[in-house]
Amino acid sequence: MDELIYTLKQQIIEALNLEDMKPEDIDENASLFGEGLGLDSIDALELIVMMEKNYGIKLQDPAKGKEIFKSVAVMADFIAKNRTK
Amino acid sequence: MANALQHNEWSGKTDGQPWMQRSLIVMFRVLPLWLPYGVMALVVPFYMIFNRKGYKSMYQFFRKRFGYDPWKSFWKVYANHFRFGQVILDRFCVYAGKKYRFITEGQELMDELETHPEGFVNLSSHVGNYEIAGYSLKPKSKRFNALVYAGETATVMENRQRMLSQNNMSMIPVKEDMSHLFTLNTAIDNGEIVSMPADRIYGSQKAAECMFFGEKARFPLGAFALAAQKNVAMLAVFVMKESYKTYHAYVRVIQCDRDAKIREQMSQLAQNFASNLEEIVKRYPTQWFNYFDFWKQ
Numbered sequence: 001m002d003e004l005i006y007t008l009k010q011q012i013i014e015a016l017n018l019e020d021m022k023p024e025d026i027d028e029n030a031s032l033f034g035e036g037l038g039l040d041s042i043d044a045l046e047l048i049v050m051m052e053k054n055y056g057i058k059l060q061d062p063a064k065g066k067e068i069f070k071s072v073a074v075m076a077d078f079i080a081k082n083r084t085k
Numbered sequence: 086m087a088n089a090l091q092h093n094e095w096s097g098k099t100d101g102q103p104w105m106q107r108s109l110i111v112m113f114r115v116l117p118l119w120l121p122y123g124v125m126a127l128v129v130p131f132y133m134i135f136n137r138k139g140y141k142s143m144y145q146f147f148r149k150r151f152g153y154d155p156w157k158s159f160w161k162v163y164a165n166h167f168r169f170g171q172v173i174l175d176r177f178c179v180y181a182g183k184k185y186r187f188i189t190e191g192q193e194l195m196d197e198l199e200t201h202p203e204g205f206v207n208l209s210s211h212v213g214n215y216e217i218a219g220y221s222l223k224p225k226s227k228r229f230n231a232l233v234y235a236g237e238t239a240t241v242m243e244n245r246q247r248m249l250s251q252n253n254m255s256m257i258p259v260k261e262d263m264s265h266l267f268t269l270n271t272a273i274d275n276g277e278i279v280s281m282p283a284d285r286i287y288g289s290q291k292a293a294e295c296m297f298f299g300e301k302a303r304f305p306l307g308a309f310a311l312a313a314q315k316n317v318a319m320l321a322v323f324v325m326k327e328s329y330k331t332y333h334a335y336v337r338v339i340q341c342d343r344d345a346k347i348r349e350q351m352s353q354l355a356q357n358f359a360s361n362l363e364e365i366v367k368r369y370p371t372q373w374f375n376y377f378d379f380w381k382q
Contacts, residue, residue, distance in 0.1 A: 017348055040288070040289040040290070040291065041263050041266060041288050041289045041307070042291045042307055042310050043289075043291075044263050044266055045266050045269075045270070045307070045310055045311060045314065046310065046314060048266060048267065048270050049314040049315065058274065059267055059270070060267060060271050061267070063264070065263070065264070065266075065267050066262055066263065066264075
């Protein structure tokens with residue numbers, strides 16, 4: 001799981017173009033939106049596409065989506081359970 | 086604190102109480118179009134006096150962007166307010182069952198994209214009367230999903246839904262919980278058309294800086310991010326009032342270098358859209374309906 005969390009942090013940095021951040025700078029339990037990493041709706045769109053491309057996960061249920069993007073750790077857990085590639 | 090889904094400077098909501106809007110629809114079933122237009126010509130000066138913010142921003146728009154002298158700018162502001170009133174009234178006339186004539190330039194671009202299995206993004210903007218096209222220019226096969234501001238009055242939303250559902254179209258309201266993103270994403274995956282506004286920044290403050298009328302202006306990144314990320318085609322549709330009962334729709338392809346990095350693609354799409362928008366606004370200066378300092382949004 002630790003490896004997946006680290007990879008996921010790298011992919012988030014790349015997808016969102018967070019150039020001055022390193023994976024170590026992201027707390028996997030911190031909120032992705034609002035006060036945590038401070039992401040917004042356009043970033044969410046990029047995360048949706050990133051999960052499709054890299055893990056073959058199609059997110060269709062809006063209510064579920066909000067829960068999945070709670071933190072990197074929650075995302076990693078969801079990916080581990082649902083990935084198709 | 087302002088609602089994150091609202092524009093900082095402009096509510097985007099149609100004026101008037103729901104009962105007034107409902108009364109308009111009932112009246113327009115029997116009244117000839119020239120009558121409300123005539124009444125509006127008398128009302129517009131009062132609107133200009135009381136809506137100072139809108140008046141000032143539009144006056145500056147004509148002075149700075151078109152270089153008109155003060156007197157000409159004043160008259161153009163009047164013409165702009167009158168045009169704006171007309172397009173709002175036309176919308177209610179359509180709700181009441183009236184028909185308009187449409188001349189369409191570039192319909193074949195949309196028809197061609199409809200033959201492909203992939204979905205595509207359609208851009209709207211606050212010029213002319215984009216909404217009215219949705220009630221007359223119907224997609225032939227693909228489902229059309231329009232992202233709309235969630236704060237409109239119930240009357241407008243009910244009538245939009247009623248008109249659009251007859252044409253295989255639906256609305257996706259922008260929501261605080263970001264659920265609209267999943268709906269948009271799913272629509273594109275299903276090969277449908279997604280329509281998004283591309284000139285006002287709501288919600289996310291991420292924007293592309295584009296040259297627009299000789300100065301940098303910020304355009305919301307949402308629609309451009311979706312098209313670049315999903316690697317789908319993009320069109321812009323401008324529906325401009327030409328005369329009493331005629332609209333002229335312009336369909337334009339918005340392009341970028343698909344081999345470029347995703348961020349670069351987003352910027353290129355935004356700049357291409359801004360250039361097309363500028364060309365249309367130069368042709369129809371009084372149909373620019375962003376009543377705030379666009380270059381400071």
